[in-house]
Amino acid sequence: MSGLATYLDRFLNVFAAWVLALIWVLPLFYAVWTAFHPAAYEARFELFAPLTLENFVKAWDAAPFARYFLNTFILVTMILAGQFILCTLAAYAFARFEFPGRNILFALVLLQLLVMPDILMVENYQTMRLLNLVDTIPAIALPYIASGFGIFLLRQTFMTVPKELDEAARIEGASFLTVLWKVYIPLAKPTYLAYGLVSVSHHWNNFLWPLIVTNSVETRPVTVGLSVFSAIDSGVEWSVINAATLMTSGPLLIAFLLFQRQFVQSFMRAGIK
Amino acid sequence: MRGLIFRREWITGWLLLLPALVFLFAFTHIPAVTTILNSFFSTPRGRRQAKFIGLDNYERMIADPVFWKVLWNNLWFALGTIPVSVALAIIMALWVNEKLLGRSFVRMAYFTPTVLPLIAVANIWLFFYTPGFGLFDQITGTLFGWPATNYLGNPDTALNAIIVVTVWKEAGFFMIFYLAALQSIPVNLKEAAQIEGAGRWTIFRRITFPLLMPTTLFVCVNAVINSFRLVDHIFILTDGGPDNASALLLFYIYEVAFRFWETAYGATLTVALLILLSLLAISQFFFFDRKVHYK
Numbered sequence: 001m002s003g004l005a006t007y008l009d010r011f012l013n014v015f016a017a018w019v020l021a022l023i024w025v026l027p028l029f030y031a032v033w034t035a036f037h038p039a040a041y042e043a044r045f046e047l048f049a050p051l052t053l054e055n056f057v058k059a060w061d062a063a064p065f066a067r068y069f070l071n072t073f074i075l076v077t078m079i080l081a082g083q084f085i086l087c088t089l090a091a092y093a094f095a096r097f098e099f100p101g102r103n104i105l106f107a108l109v110l111l112q113l114l115v116m117p118d119i120l121m122v123e124n125y126q127t128m129r130l131l132n133l134v135d136t137i138p139a140i141a142l143p144y145i146a147s148g149f150g151i152f153l154l155r156q157t158f159m160t161v162p163k164e165l166d167e168a169a170r171i172e173g174a175s176f177l178t179v180l181w182k183v184y185i186p187l188a189k190p191t192y193l194a195y196g197l198v199s200v201s202h203h204w205n206n207f208l209w210p211l212i213v214t215n216s217v218e219t220r221p222v223t224v225g226l227s228v229f230s231a232i233d234s235g236v237e238w239s240v241i242n243a244a245t246l247m248t249s250g251p252l253l254i255a256f257l258l259f260q261r262q263f264v265q266s267f268m269r270a271g272i273k
Numbered sequence: 274m275r276g277l278i279f280r281r282e283w284i285t286g287w288l289l290l291l292p293a294l295v296f297l298f299a300f301t302h303i304p305a306v307t308t309i310l311n312s313f314f315s316t317p318r319g320r321r322q323a324k325f326i327g328l329d330n331y332e333r334m335i336a337d338p339v340f341w342k343v344l345w346n347n348l349w350f351a352l353g354t355i356p357v358s359v360a361l362a363i364i365m366a367l368w369v370n371e372k373l374l375g376r377s378f379v380r381m382a383y384f385t386p387t388v389l390p391l392i393a394v395a396n397i398w399l400f401f402y403t404p405g406f407g408l409f410d411q412i413t414g415t416l417f418g419w420p421a422t423n424y425l426g427n428p429d430t431a432l433n434a435i436i437v438v439t440v441w442k443e444a445g446f447f448m449i450f451y452l453a454a455l456q457s458i459p460v461n462l463k464e465a466a467q468i469e470g471a472g473r474w475t476i477f478r479r480i481t482f483p484l485l486m487p488t489t490l491f492v493c494v495n496a497v498i499n500s501f502r503l504v505d506h507i508f509i510l511t512d513g514g515p516d517n518a519s520a521l522l523l524f525y526i527y528e529v530a531f532r533f534w535e536t537a538y539g540a541t542l543t544v545a546l547l548i549l550l551s552l553l554a555i556s557q558f559f560f561f562d563r564k565v566h567y568k
């Protein structure tokens with residue numbers, strides 16, 4: 001290829017990459033624009049349109065978002081704590097213990113990668129009714145706590161831990177739980193971070209199951225709260241809806257922008273394993 | 274003595290597994306079985322208990338035009354989202370993997386939709402699609418002088434409008450896997466090809482693309498499962514309408530079970546979904562190399 005052609009080729013690639021990138025951020029840019037400007041500028045884009053925070057105030061006052069945020073925060077923490085404990089124990093068993101039924105049980109765990117709890121919502125709702133848990137935050141969390149994905153991911157990581165480390169610790173008299181705590185968990189820190197980020201963003205964004213199992217302000221997470229808020233047809237302004245939309249995705253979005261590299265690497269790590 | 278140690282190891286292993294298995298069985302395996310059982314019973318109402326009705330629910334499903342409609346929609350949805358988002362993901366990854374002006378911004382732009390809640394994303398896109406006033410109509414109106422179009426209210430375009438949102442949301446997520454794969458391809462392969470005089474397209478077609486094949490399979494499996502699972506945005510954008518034109522199978526299950534409260538029929542539809550998913554798993558087992566991506 002001649003010099004000019006190479007140059008042109010490069011230029012076209014950069015150009016196309018940027019056009020696509022701009023198209024990709026356009027929806028978000030638009031949401032930011034309307035949320036920070038008065039309603040009159042919803043569809044008029046002027047560089048010097050006045051900025052305002054009024055839409056956020058209106059949205060915050062119109063629906064109990066503070067409570068929704070608290071609910072989501074409790075929910076996400078509950079799920080993550082449960083997942084870390086249960087998946088760690090199970091992954092340790094699969095990675096380093098020999099016992100009858102291991103392969104069958106592992107296959108049953110992997111089955112959950114295909115049949116996710118959301119798909120079984122009809123039966124899971126009956127279960128929650130039986131347990132008298134409908135419209136509580138634990139009801140949203142419980143189906144996700146034993147995560148097949150988490151167990152698989154941690155098992156893969158634990159299997160890379162050198163057996164000699166394990167044996168050395170045991171010779172010194174450490175119990176298997178001490179070995180788990182002192183050897184395996186510290187070595188798996190990057191996996192925990194990756195899995196944690198994936199899990200938090202997944203459950204922060206989850207909608208269908210919380211929609212089914214909650215029906216009051218005290219239990220609703222932000223996603224369901226947002227859908228209730230924007231479903232009121234009684235002329236809630238676009239700018240206010242978009243302010244609410246940004247608010248609900250705000251914490252995750254800010255976390256993402258701050259820790260972009262970790263986020264991307266976490267999703268990569270979680271995907272490759 | 275040796276046997277005793279083995280027993281202890283067994284018991285420890287089982288005990289470690291116990292908590293996770295209790296939850297796994299309670300919310301995945303047992304519900305999957307009871308779903309199948311309940312599909313042979315009628316929906317209990319008030320004092321009236323569920324009673325065994327054999328295959329009645331299945332007969333109803335076969336005769337239900339809405340079931341076939343949502344199944345068909347799901348097929349279109351899969352065909353519309355998967356090839357486009359996978360192709361876009363490959364292109365995005367190729368771009369972001371090279372030295373590019375403002376690479377970190379471009380990568381961020383592609384990936385951002387992944388972190389946003391689908392429900393929030395739907396709110397934003399709803400405005401884009403608003404007839405007359407929305408961004409699409411403003412653009413097509415100014416550029417081509419097209420009249421106002423109700424993309425979401427028209428049975429011919431509603432599902433496509435949903436597909437567009439899904440592609441936008443998913444492509445950046447799949448890009449990540451390709452990016453990881455591209456970084457593991459040895460540079461000397463490409464250099465050797467360049468010395469032989471191969472152009473960019475040849476390198477991609479002969480070297481990069483074949484080496485990305487495992488990733489493509491992995492991504493496709495994910496994408497197919499997602500095509501059955503992603504329904505959040507439908508609630509905001511169209512609510513399945515008009516006339517079920519944009520309803521997908523999982524959305525229809527929700528409607529039947531939690532709007533009409535016909536749980537037994539909902540269970541029957543869930544069985545259909547489970548069968549589809551297992552067919553998928555079986556075909557994956559037989560057609561794809563299982564060593565792909567998993568060790």
